[in-house]
Amino acid sequence: MAFRPLVVRGPAVETRIVNRTRRLHPAWLVAAVAFVALVGAAGFRATPSVLLHPLHAEFGWPLATVSAAVSVNLLLYGLTAPFAAALMDRFGVRRVVAGALALVAAGSGLTVFMTASWQLILCWGVLVGLGTGSMALAFVATVTGRWFVRRRGLVTGVLTAGGAAGQLVFLPLLAVLVRDHGWRTAALVVAGAALAVVPLVAWLLREHPADLGLPAYGAAEVVPPAPTTGGAASRAVGALASAARTRPFWLLAGGFAICGATTNGLVGTHFVPAAHDHGMPETTAAGLLALVGLFDIVGTIASGWLTDRVDSRLLLGAYYALRGGSLLVLPGLFAGTAEPSMLVFIIFYGLDWVATVPPTVALCREYFGAAGAVVFGWVFAAHQFGAAIAATGAGLVRDRLGDYALAWYVAGALSIGAAGLSLLLRRREPVPVPVPVVAPPARAWSYRG
Numbered sequence: 001m002a003f004r005p006l007v008v009r010g011p012a013v014e015t016r017i018v019n020r021t022r023r024l025h026p027a028w029l030v031a032a033v034a035f036v037a038l039v040g041a042a043g044f045r046a047t048p049s050v051l052l053h054p055l056h057a058e059f060g061w062p063l064a065t066v067s068a069a070v071s072v073n074l075l076l077y078g079l080t081a082p083f084a085a086a087l088m089d090r091f092g093v094r095r096v097v098a099g100a101l102a103l104v105a106a107g108s109g110l111t112v113f114m115t116a117s118w119q120l121i122l123c124w125g126v127l128v129g130l131g132t133g134s135m136a137l138a139f140v141a142t143v144t145g146r147w148f149v150r151r152r153g154l155v156t157g158v159l160t161a162g163g164a165a166g167q168l169v170f171l172p173l174l175a176v177l178v179r180d181h182g183w184r185t186a187a188l189v190v191a192g193a194a195l196a197v198v199p200l201v202a203w204l205l206r207e208h209p210a211d212l213g214l215p216a217y218g219a220a221e222v223v224p225p226a227p228t229t230g231g232a233a234s235r236a237v238g239a240l241a242s243a244a245r246t247r248p249f250w251l252l253a254g255g256f257a258i259c260g261a262t263t264n265g266l267v268g269t270h271f272v273p274a275a276h277d278h279g280m281p282e283t284t285a286a287g288l289l290a291l292v293g294l295f296d297i298v299g300t301i302a303s304g305w306l307t308d309r310v311d312s313r314l315l316l317g318a319y320y321a322l323r324g325g326s327l328l329v330l331p332g333l334f335a336g337t338a339e340p341s342m343l344v345f346i347i348f349y350g351l352d353w354v355a356t357v358p359p360t361v362a363l364c365r366e367y368f369g370a371a372g373a374v375v376f377g378w379v380f381a382a383h384q385f386g387a388a389i390a391a392t393g394a395g396l397v398r399d400r401l402g403d404y405a406l407a408w409y410v411a412g413a414l415s416i417g418a419a420g421l422s423l424l425l426r427r428r429e430p431v432p433v434p435v436p437v438v439a440p441p442a443r444a445w446s447y448r449g
Helices: 026-045 048-059 063-091 093-113 117-133 137-147 152-181 183-204 232-243 247-277 282-307 312-332 340-352 357-401 405-423
Strands: 002-009 014-021
Touching: 026 093, 026 137, 026 152, 026 183, 048 063, 048 152, 048 183, 048 247, 048 282, 063 093, 063 117, 063 137, 063 232, 063 247, 063 357, 093 117, 093 137, 093 183, 137 152, 137 357, 152 183, 152 282, 152 357, 232 357, 247 282, 247 312, 247 357, 247 405, 282 312, 282 340, 282 357, 312 340, 312 357, 312 405, 357 405
Parallel strands: none
Antiparallel strands: 002 014
16 A cells, blocks of 8 residues: 655644555456456357357258267366366466467367367367366356455356357457358357456566565455465365265255356357247347346346345345246247347346356355365366256257247246255355365555555
8 A cells, every 4th residue: 555645734733644646456357357257258158159050051960969969068167167266276266277278269260170070079078178167167166256255245246257258359240250151260259258367467466465575455464365275176176075075065066057057058169050940140140149148247246246245145046037937938038030029038148157157155154164175176076067957958848849848938937947956045154164274364454545
């Protein structure tokens, strides 16, 4: 904190006044860089819905085959998260995020050379899945856990909204590029966007506030980072082994698996093809999905604000129940044009899209303490497991029945079930999960920001 003496001179007296000058806490710069990185990684996650039909038309692959590549992507996106959180503890956030962005760029760029479906699974599924998984919501939990005490829920909401912002930025552009220049141009644009973020991450993304001699935002003392012991894989698996013996973990993981099935897996992957089945142009449907991203930014930030003030269990119950109701009415809203009723659904569903993330992160921290970020990585893996099942399952439903109606109804019922799981969670003391012992702080430092 900077102090500047201000001297006031009078006819007979000179008074020295110490004027305190505030400056922006570095935590906000770290959060801003993390937001940009999340936006950069979100671009390729926005592409499956606009590439399903072009890939099907060019290569003749069934939608179920293309959806299988999406499923591999979603599954690895989730399974990578807990290991990435442990790798960030061991090797640093900066290195892991920069490497992840490079993987996204490589996976997206290499798709332009593919000629067989297994190459789609390798590039789109494996490489991009690993890259985006390393910057999944466990990355958000790591950044907020290290840098924020005050405003933690709000910042979690803002960073979570980064993925939606990426969808908002990229999806309409990608739809136009696919229509006017082909899907290969769209893939190369995404690769370039991800690669362009790497220098920013390497330059500005800091590891710990203690590295700068500062406390976390809202804390009173400088706390040095805990020493890392053991490999990242053993730490991630150890956290899972401890958490899996508890009831809250399975309730959170079960609800979040349904969350993934009803967002990324179903709506994120199949909304555009489903709308196209009813005569809506793909560019119009992609624009509607981008609007989901727009309202998701508002909803997720609001959810973060509410998480700092309202019981997270009640928030999750309400979010899942409202989502279930909206999905049950969706099949009757599809038409060749964007009718007002569909716009109402887009607004309502968008506000709820990933509003579940801030309260889920908060509950993982409440139940599992310092291991909360890694445990949340496993909960998020369940989210993506549900998404992967829904992505493939909805493709099979479409291939067998000729439409998606059954998929929407099942998703709505599951969401209402997730509301029940969330309300079964109870307040309790944090569950002890083994974490490294933190050395005592080197010195105290006071900050009021």
